[in-house]
Amino acid sequence: MxxxxxxxxxxxxxxxxxxxxxxxxxxxxxxxxxxxxxAILKNxxxxxxxxxxxxxxxxxxxxxxxxxxxxxxxxxxxxxxxGAFPEFISLSLIIEExxxxxxxxxxxxxxxxxxERANVKVVTGDTKVVERGKGDGIFINTSGIGFIPEDIDLGxxxxxxxxxxxxxxxIGLHGFSILVARENIKVEGNLKSDTASLLELxxxxxxxxxxxxxxRDPTRGGVQGVLxxxxxxxxxxxVLFEDNLPITDEVRGLSEILGIDPLLMANEGKMIFFxxxxxxxxxxxxxxxxxxxxxxxxxxxxxxxxxxxxxxTSLKVTRILDMxxxxxxxxxx
Amino acid sequence: xxxxxxxxxxxKVKLIIESIRKICKxxxxxxxxxxxxxxxxxxxxxxELLPENITLVHGPGCPVCVTPKEMIDRAISxxxxxxxxLFTYGDxxxxxxxxxxxxxxxxxxxxxxxxYSPFEVVEFAKNNPDKKVVFFGIGFETTTPCNATTIxxxxxxxxxxFFTLIAQFRVPPAIExxxxxxxxxxxxxxxxxHVCTVMGIEEYVPISEKYNVPIVVTGFESFDLxxxxxxxxxxxxxxxxxVKIQYKRSCKPEGNHxxxxxxxxxxxxxxxxxxxxxxxxxxxxxxxxxxxxMDANILLKEYFDEIEETKEGCVAALILQGKKKPSDCALxxxxxxxxxxxxxxxxxxxGACAAYYKFKR
Numbered sequence: 001m002x003x004x005x006x007x008x009x010x011x012x013x014x015x016x017x018x019x020x021x022x023x024x025x026x027x028x029x030x031x032x033x034x035x036x037x038x039a040i041l042k043n044x045x046x047x048x049x050x051x052x053x054x055x056x057x058x059x060x061x062x063x064x065x066x067x068x069x070x071x072x073x074x075x076x077x078x079x080x081x082x083g084a085f086p087e088f089i090s091l092s093l094i095i096e097e098x099x100x101x102x103x104x105x106x107x108x109x110x111x112x113x114x115x116e117r118a119n120v121k122v123v124t125g126d127t128k129v130v131e132r133g134k135g136d137g138i139f140i141n142t143s144g145i146g147f148i149p150e151d152i153d154l155g156x157x158x159x160x161x162x163x164x165x166x167x168x169x170x171i172g173l174h175g176f177s178i179l180v181a182r183e184n185i186k187v188e189g190n191l192k193s194d195t196a197s198l199l200e201l202x203x204x205x206x207x208x209x210x211x212x213x214x215x216r217d218p219t220r221g222g223v224q225g226v227l228x229x230x231x232x233x234x235x236x237x238x239v240l241f242e243d244n245l246p247i248t249d250e251v252r253g254l255s256e257i258l259g260i261d262p263l264l265m266a267n268e269g270k271m272i273f274f275x276x277x278x279x280x281x282x283x284x285x286x287x288x289x290x291x292x293x294x295x296x297x298x299x300x301x302x303x304x305x306x307x308x309x310x311x312x313t314s315l316k317v318t319r320i321l322d323m324x325x326x327x328x329x330x331x332x333x
Numbered sequence: 334x335x336x337x338x339x340x341x342x343x344x345k346v347k348l349i350i351e352s353i354r355k356i357c358k359x360x361x362x363x364x365x366x367x368x369x370x371x372x373x374x375x376x377x378x379x380x381e382l383l384p385e386n387i388t389l390v391h392g393p394g395c396p397v398c399v400t401p402k403e404m405i406d407r408a409i410s411x412x413x414x415x416x417x418x419l420f421t422y423g424d425x426x427x428x429x430x431x432x433x434x435x436x437x438x439x440x441x442x443x444x445x446x447x448x449y450s451p452f453e454v455v456e457f458a459k460n461n462p463d464k465k466v467v468f469f470g471i472g473f474e475t476t477t478p479c480n481a482t483t484i485x486x487x488x489x490x491x492x493x494x495f496f497t498l499i500a501q502f503r504v505p506p507a508i509e510x511x512x513x514x515x516x517x518x519x520x521x522x523x524x525x526x527h528v529c530t531v532m533g534i535e536e537y538v539p540i541s542e543k544y545n546v547p548i549v550v551t552g553f554e555s556f557d558l559x560x561x562x563x564x565x566x567x568x569x570x571x572x573x574x575x576v577k578i579q580y581k582r583s584c585k586p587e588g589n590h591x592x593x594x595x596x597x598x599x600x601x602x603x604x605x606x607x608x609x610x611x612x613x614x615x616x617x618x619x620x621x622x623x624x625x626x627m628d629a630n631i632l633l634k635e636y637f638d639e640i641e642e643t644k645e646g647c648v649a650a651l652i653l654q655g656k657k658k659p660s661d662c663a664l665x666x667x668x669x670x671x672x673x674x675x676x677x678x679x680x681x682x683x684g685a686c687a688a689y690y691k692f693k694r
Contacts, residue, residue, distance in 0.1 A: 314343030317378025329423035
């Protein structure tokens with residue numbers, strides 16, 4: 001079986017071949033084809049959104065996806081979250097010596113598919129191979145550039161009392177899928193990661209002129225982690241409705257067995273939209289028409305000034321939802 | 334989801350709470366013994382809906398919280414020994430011993446692994462005969478049968494490299510310790526449903542008789558807890574003692590014969606120290622002599638001092654005995670928080686102080 005060698009990252013013939021065949025051959029576009037030290041991009045006289053993220057997920061292949069599409073979708077969604085339309089991404093690979101070439105090709109194929117779906121071009125990148133034992137198979141870094149339309153202004157300053165919080169589907173899928181795959185927990189059911197690009201959702205909301213005030217993708221820290229941050233930064237209390245939280249049976253079951261709240265688990269294909277109250281119904285309609293928005297739901301609202309995250313329980317009692325302090329740990333009983 | 338959603342429906346729970354309001358005339362102090370019950374009550378907000386003359390106090394039923402500091406020190410010391418790998422449950426990792434937690438020790442290179450099932454540890458020991466494998470297993474009667482089965486499995490495989498560090502607590506002696514206290518205020522108990530599913534109610538009947546208190550074996554969902562409170566309050570109002578089972582879908586009066594059998598094969602009753610409370614007579618399960626060679630303590634070369642909780646102002650002991658609430662403590666949420674726990678009930682998410690910190694600040 002063909003394996004990645006140190007020479008694949010050493011600047012010689014093998015690396016050149018690798019880049020020509022595996023990178024340029026796959027991602028061909030005007031900007032990348034030149035293979036310059038930097039890609040030269042055209043500024044369209046719009047505000048530029050720029051983000052970067054590193055992907056170190058273990059296992060590399062998990063139910064519902066792999067590190068490749070995750071690296072594209074994660075960065076693309078970070079651009080979308082500030083209202084940008086993503087256009088370019090970079091792709092940096094740090095590969096451990098001896099990594100299976102077949103797996104690498106699978107990963108690169110899913111980078112290609114995901115970038116096509118998200119309408120972004122891979123325009124620059126880097127490949128490094130580290131000695132066996134100095135990496136965990138493969139790490140990927142992607143940076144992304146997108147452009148923000150002039151009529152879009154998203155930010156903490158736009159969050160207003162009564163804004164409705166909409167999420168585009170069930171929570172905790174990615175976090176629990178990774179946990180189950182990593183720890184080899186045997187569960188029945190159809191649990192898989194939700195990794196997806198959310199471009200279609202944002203495009204639909206934008207084109208339908210829904211008044212969106214803020215967006216955030218609840219990745220690490222989960223819904224509870226990111227909303228705590230938003231409550232604090234915006235200065236408003238945010239109230240989640242326990243009865244409205246979309247949770248699948250698989251996630252609920254695991255959460256009960258392991259004692260880990262789905263609100264704390266990472267999502268990779270979800271966005272929380274803060275929408276003007278009077279636009280909420282229309283926003284739901286628009287989102288539900290999109291592939292990754294069919295199960296969209298209002299899960300909460302912005303309340304009075306304060307700065308904390310709260311939960312309205314099934315018993316209609318309000319309690320706080322604290323900032324998590326690290327990765328959740330399963331409990332004994 | 335069956336056996337879950339139907340026991341969390343807000344509308345049903347509200348009806349039960351209405352009934353509690355109707356029948357409750359006296360002023361009652363009730364203890365839910367188990368940390369998961371405390372967690373569930375606060376998480377759903379049941380405490381906020383009860384009539385004012387019912388006071389819920391929170392019991393010592395969080396095994397992570399009551400595991401003594403020196404046990405954690407021992408576990409850390411073991412995990413740093415050559416050729417030793419220590420396995421434990423997730424929520425044990427963050428609990429501080431006298432100097433550090435297993436998490437911090439792990440970051441420093443100690444060999445600590447988290448497990449979901451202790452059988453994984455036996456498998457690991459079988460496949461790695463050159464390593465000494467230690468399972469740090471704690472819990473109440475709920476985890477005892479599972480830990481006992483693990484030990485029996487290791488014996489069956491004749492593993493010479495499998496060891497256990499065990500802190501296995503028993504609930505009934507802790508309830509008696511609370512009732513024996515001259516300053517006790519608790520008038521009725523919600524007993525832990527899972528513990529009684531294993532052990533049955535046999536041990537609780539004499540306690541109810543002797544101390545003249547009603548006990549209701551209760552489940553963990555908001556419906557269970559409100560129904561348990563309703564049953565208990567109606568017994569209190571009628572001055573009735575005895576043991577009733579609310580958690581009938583799981584708990585039988587005689588318990589689980591098979592589980593009790595494996596416990597008795599491996600363990601015998603012994604005295605145990607509870608963090609924040611001290612030694613309670615007969616409150617633990619300790620390894621029987623024939624399993625002494627699996628006791629990880631024999632690997633240890635150093636002696637571990639018993640550590641007292643001395644933080645001035647911390648009322649952990651009183652909270653664990655239901656004499657005070659976390660919110661009565663001056664340190665609560667200030668110097669003492671989940672990142673820097675000063676007393677036992679703050680160290681695990683199931684502890685009463687941690688639950689207050691999480692839900693009620």
